[in-house]
Each structure stands twice: as structure tokens, then as C-alpha cells.
Amino acid sequence: MSNAPILLTPGPLTTSLRTRQAMLVDWGSWDRDFNQLTASLCEQLLAIIDGAASHHCVPLQGSGTFAVEAAIGTLVPRDGKVLVLINGAYGQRLAKICKVLGRAYSTFETAEDQPTTAADVDRLLAADPAVTHVALIHCETSTGILNPLPEIAQVIKRHGKRLIIDAMSSFGALPIDARQVPFEALIAASGKCLEGVPGMGFVFAEKTALAAAEGNAHSLAMDLQDQHAYMAKTGQWRFTPPTHVVAALHEALLQYNEEGGLPARHQRYADNCKTLLDGMAKLGLRSFLPAEIQAPIIVTFHAPKDPRYQFKDFYERVKAKGFILYPGKLTQVETFRVGCIGVVGAAGMQAAVNAVADVLREMEVLDI
Amino acid sequence: MSNAPILLTPGPLTTSLRTRQAMLVDWGSWDRDFNQLTASLCEQLLAIIDGAASHHCVPLQGSGTFAVEAAIGTLVPRDGKVLVLINGAYGQRLAKICKVLGRAYSTFETAEDQPTTAADVDRLLAADPAVTHVALIHCETSTGILNPLPEIAQVIKRHGKRLIIDAMSSFGALPIDARQVPFEALIAASGKCLEGVPGMGFVFAEKTALAAAEGNAHSLAMDLQDQHAYMAKTGQWRFTPPTHVVAALHEALLQYNEEGGLPARHQRYADNCKTLLDGMAKLGLRSFLPAEIQAPIIVTFHAPKDPRYQFKDFYERVKAKGFILYPGKLTQVETFRVGCIGVVGAAGMQAAVNAVADVLREMEVLDI
Numbered sequence A, B: 001m002s003n004a005p006i007l008l009t010p011g012p013l014t015t016s017l018r019t020r021q022a023m024l025v026d027w028g029s030w031d032r033d034f035n036q037l038t039a040s041l042c043e044q045l046l047a048i049i050d051g052a053a054s055h056h057c058v059p060l061q062g063s064g065t066f067a068v069e070a071a072i073g074t075l076v077p078r079d080g081k082v083l084v085l086i087n088g089a090y091g092q093r094l095a096k097i098c099k100v101l102g103r104a105y106s107t108f109e110t111a112e113d114q115p116t117t118a119a120d121v122d123r124l125l126a127a128d129p130a131v132t133h134v135a136l137i138h139c140e141t142s143t144g145i146l147n148p149l150p151e152i153a154q155v156i157k158r159h160g161k162r163l164i165i166d167a168m169s170s171f172g173a174l175p176i177d178a179r180q181v182p183f184e185a186l187i188a189a190s191g192k193c194l195e196g197v198p199g200m201g202f203v204f205a206e207k208t209a210l211a212a213a214e215g216n217a218h219s220l221a222m223d224l225q226d227q228h229a230y231m232a233k234t235g236q237w238r239f240t241p242p243t244h245v246v247a248a249l250h251e252a253l254l255q256y257n258e259e260g261g262l263p264a265r266h267q268r269y270a271d272n273c274k275t276l277l278d279g280m281a282k283l284g285l286r287s288f289l290p291a292e293i294q295a296p297i298i299v300t301f302h303a304p305k306d307p308r309y310q311f312k313d314f315y316e317r318v319k320a321k322g323f324i325l326y327p328g329k330l331t332q333v334e335t336f337r338v339g340c341i342g343v344v345g346a347a348g349m350q351a352a353v354n355a356v357a358d359v360l361r362e363m364e365v366l367d368i
Helices: A017-024 A032-048 A064-075 A089-101 A118-127 A149-158 A207-211 A224-234 A243-259 A261-282 A311-320 A346-362 B017-024 B032-048 B064-075 B089-101 B118-127 B149-158 B207-211 B224-234 B243-259 B261-282 B311-320 B346-362
Strands: A055-061 A081-086 A104-109 A133-137 A162-166 A185-189 A200-206 A298-302 A335-339 B055-061 B081-086 B104-109 B133-137 B162-166 B185-189 B200-206 B298-302 B335-339
Touching: A017 A243, A017 B017, A032 A055, A032 A200, A032 A243, A055 A064, A055 A207, A055 A224, A064 A089, A064 A162, A064 A185, A064 A200, A064 A207, A064 A224, A081 A089, A081 A118, A089 A104, A089 A133, A104 A118, A118 A149, A133 A149, A149 A162, A200 A207, A200 A224, A200 A243, A207 A224, A243 A261, A243 B243, A261 A298, A261 A346, A311 A335, A311 A346, B017 B243, B032 B055, B032 B200, B032 B243, B055 B064, B055 B207, B055 B224, B064 B089, B064 B162, B064 B185, B064 B200, B064 B207, B064 B224, B081 B089, B081 B118, B089 B104, B089 B133, B104 B118, B118 B149, B133 B149, B149 B162, B200 B207, B200 B224, B200 B243, B207 B224, B243 B261, B261 B298, B261 B346, B311 B335, B311 B346
Parallel strands: A081 A104, A081 A133, A133 A162, A162 A185, B081 B104, B081 B133, B133 B162, B162 B185
Antiparallel strands: A055 A200, A185 A200, A298 A335, B055 B200, B185 B200, B298 B335
């Protein structure tokens, strides 16, 4: 097990043995001990955004996308309209969710290396008064680009509109303070920067908005208002919780706080990202994004031009040396991605760079 | 950890250490090794119902209810109509799902100790030609009652209608053969009689029906047609899978087959149930259901009449002796429930009965 490769992916990622060992216990989902675990989890999560006064934390079974769909389905009224800001695959997915759910929406798309700006949002909201909600990806995992959340949030508030943030890949590593950044919902998941295992998401939902959302949802299982009301009343999840995943996330959060919370997590990932970027640059591998819009979460690299480079072969060889990389997700340019998150430090990232260097040599890839 | 109480609940239940240890590895969700794990899982699940020729196995993130909702949302066309057969809380939930999803439906409800009969279904289908689908709970966990699935399935087929079976608490322990029992969908989950951990469900969907279901779904995350199509093309889950839960279920299935598959699992649970019923009868505790409609999954007992009996106190005392029981779910009668499933044998069940006997003595509960 200690020989398992390090996952340099946007999640699932490498967790600590202590976190995985928390899954060696079976919990009764109706039992008081488990209810306390859930309550402690939500409390710790709310503390990360200083949101206890303004927001409820509503955990949800399933992957992060389930929680995103649940947030849109629960909080956007059936006669609402969503402005979806897009610069990658996860923004596209937000639009697809609106479409499938039958919520009116419009999209604003920038290039995959172009953050949406507050000025864009200001202009778009002025032009379309029908919009009730704006949906934004904080860090777009398809490239690693960071969108200027605080500035966009202020513009949305000024227009009297509501913001739904998909913070899947940034939450826990990049600061977001609910007392300063106004939002109706922020969504993240267990298996990302908190370094838990995948299997649940959670939504921070504004208390007043959640209370007013009864009957909005398109789904029973994804009704966050109902999920929260039941949990508030009973301390239990409405439907069977992924008990082991919950226990692992709880244990991961204890370690998160022991490490020093968000500033420490952010610093470690920033160091990882710098080690990666510097090391890859020395090999001639160019990062797709300029440094100023690069979040320290996942980095997209241009694939080498050399015809001897094939991603599949490259991937398998790097894996054999102990590191799992991630394919690119851009349609126009051939790329691959390397995550900076999970239980790994700068020494691990340097070892990954060395493995990449060795593999490129083995493959005789010269034209980078 | 070895001191954790035995879960005598309808799931999450007690799993083997080997199953939990399978969660000590982190898997890359994009990696070939994980794709093979998923493929092997689906293959083993299909083998349990002899369904490889007729059905696809579509795994889904979330609890069993997520998979039930996904099956109804994906397979019942928007202009379809569902006849929901109800004799307990999970049948009620099926109706609620239809309501929230906006699918037309009618209900047929029998008392909680009355199975639905094939004659009932025959009469109901003759009376309402608008019905396209019938939804049935195989073993209703709110009491433990078994509905006569094979007979009902034949009647539905004769009427040219389609059957959706919620087999959450029976799958893997009670025989269902897809070559003999015609159904469009059968739904179960990881954390029940297969003795995996909770966090994913799966739907066996008729191949032709699934192929025809494109565009039906009310949800992106719960669209089983899309989930299957993507998995068939790439070998991967559409959205982040609960990798550790998948690995645990895979390991649990290996043990299921080593134990002797369904006949052995059924026999062990039947022995557990008999030990429980006999032992509790000796204490004067009466089972709610007559033996002939009692599935060997979970047993509902009448609560003692003695005013010194309080479920909460009883529960905590039995827990302190190493066994977690389950509350009753009936509205008219005070009951409690004891599960027969999970990694436990007749000796464990006898120990649970002894614990109950000791606790009733301690509580001075005399009027059973």
C-alpha cells in the first residue's frame, strides 16, 4: 500500500494513512455518535469560511457535481434565470445542469486562459434584468485558472443578484470569507483540498435563501432545503450517509487544523506549485497559463511537440515511477495536467519532476 | 476498533475487516486499474441475477435512494405513469419521488403486514390502461415484509407493462433471476446484503429500455442513460466516483463468492433470523409479522408494554453491551427492529438476544 502511486490529479488525491484508517470503523447511521460526527464536520467546515452566522452547511451524498446540481435546483426558483460564467469544462457543466433542470439561463464565455472580470459581469447584469443568479467556477480545473471571485461577488451584490460559487477545487486552499464575499451558495467536496476521500459534497447555503427554497427542487434526493430541515430536526442525514467517507473527512479536517488551517494548506500547495513550475520549466515544458492567473491547485502543460511523445505511453511510464498524472481537457491544444494538491510536499513534487525528466529521456522526446 | 458494536440495522451494517482494509488505498479515478475495478464490479453484480445478456449494470454515486430516483427519472418517460405498490415507508418514498419528479402516478396501499398480491396488480392494471410502469419494494425495510415478486412480475409482463423493483434490502440475499423474473430495472446499493460500505447504488437496467431512455431524465447527475453511455465508451464514471467505496464493494463481492454466493448468504441470514426469532420469543418479545411473510433481513418486534420500557434507554443499554439496534418505523404500533444482515452469524445473534435479555432485566421490564 505504501507503494501506491502519488495521485497528482485534481481529486481523488493522495490522502494520509490516518485519514484512510478512520474508515476501519463501521458506524450506525442512526446512532448518536455518528450524528455528533456529522455535526462536528459541518461546524469545522463553516469555520473555514467564517460562515456560521450567515450560512448553513448542508452535506450531500455523491460527487461534487451532485452538490452543484442540488444547489442550483434548490436555490434557483423555477422562474429564476442564471447567468453562467464560463472559461472551461466545469463552467460548461453548470450550463448543462441549468439546461437539464429546465432553469432559464444565459452564458458568458471567455477563452480558457481568460478570467471573467468584474467589469464583464457588471455589463452583463446591467443588460439583462431577468437574471436572478450568477454561477461561477472559482478555480476552473480544466486549466487551473483562477477567476477573481471577490471583485465579481461585489458587483453581483451591487446589482441585487445572487451568487452561486463552484469552489470544488479551491475550497480549503484559497481564502474565501463569507463575511466579506457575499454569496448565496458555495459548493465543494470531500476529496479535494481538504484531503478527504471522495463520496460526498457540501453546500454552504445562505440561511434565509435556504429557508425560502422549499418546493423549488427538481429532485427528492437533491433537495438541500429538505436535507437541511431534516438534519436540523433529527441530527441525521435524510438518506443513508456514506458513513466511512464522512468519518474520513472528519479525520482529514482534524489534520487540516493541526497543520495550521487554510494559510498552511495554501502555503504548502503554493510551494508545490512553484516547485513544479520551476522544475518543469527547466525541462522546457511550458505552462499553459501565465503565472498571475494560475491557481496553485492544478497546472496545465503544453504537450511536447515531438512525435515520439504520446500521452498514454508517457502516463504509464510516469506511473511506473510512482506518480499518476492527469490528461488535458482542452479541445484546441494538446496538454496534460499535474495536480499540486493532496498529501504531498515540495520534495514529492521535485521527485515527480525528476520522474518526468527520466521518462522524457527514455522516450527520446527531444522537441519539447 | 474490534470493540466497535455490531450493527444489527438495515445498513450501514457490520462489514469485514478485509472489506474495510480495501479502503486503505487511494485510487486514481481516471486510471486503468480503477476502470478495471469498476468493470469487474459490474460483471460480478450482473452474475448475481444472471443478467449479463439482458441488462446493463449502471453504478451511481450516492445512497440507494439516489439510485431509485435515477431509475424512475431515467426510465419512466415524461408522459409515462407509474403504479406504486405500497406497504411501508419505502413504498411511500417511491410515490414521493414520482411526485417531485412530476411523473404521473397512482398508488395502491395495503396494511404494513399485508403483502401486495399478483391478483391486486392484475385488477389494478386492467382498470387503468394509462399505467406504463409498476414500482415495487421487494422487501419493505420498514417492517421486513416480503412482497411476492415473481408472481407480480409475471402479471405485469402479461399486461405488457414494465416493472421497477427497489430490491435495496434483499439483493444478494434473496434470489432474483433476470431470466425468469421480467423487470425493466432493479435497484440496490453497496451497504446492504453484499456487506460493502454505503456510498453507491446500482441499477440493473434492461438494455433496450436504457438505450431508449435518452433525454428522459430530470437531472444531469442522475441520468443513468448518460452514465452508462459514458462508462461504455470510456470505462470511467462520468463524475468523480467514490473510489474507496467502490474498492470496498469489490472486495466484499470477492468474499461473497468465496462464502458460496447467494445460497450461502441467504442461508446465513435465514439462520440469523431464526436464532433471533426463537431467542426473542423465549423472552416473550413478539414479532410484528407472521413467519410466512417475514424476510430474513430485518425483524420488527412489538415494544414491551411495561412503562419502564423506553426505547432510548433500551437502545443505549444494548449498545453498551455491543449491539446497535434500530428504531421502529410504524406509525400505529410501538416497535423496534433488529437486522439479521451484515458480518454476523448465529452465535452473534444469540449474543444479541442475551444482551437484550440482560437489559430487560436491568430495566426491570416485566410486562413484555
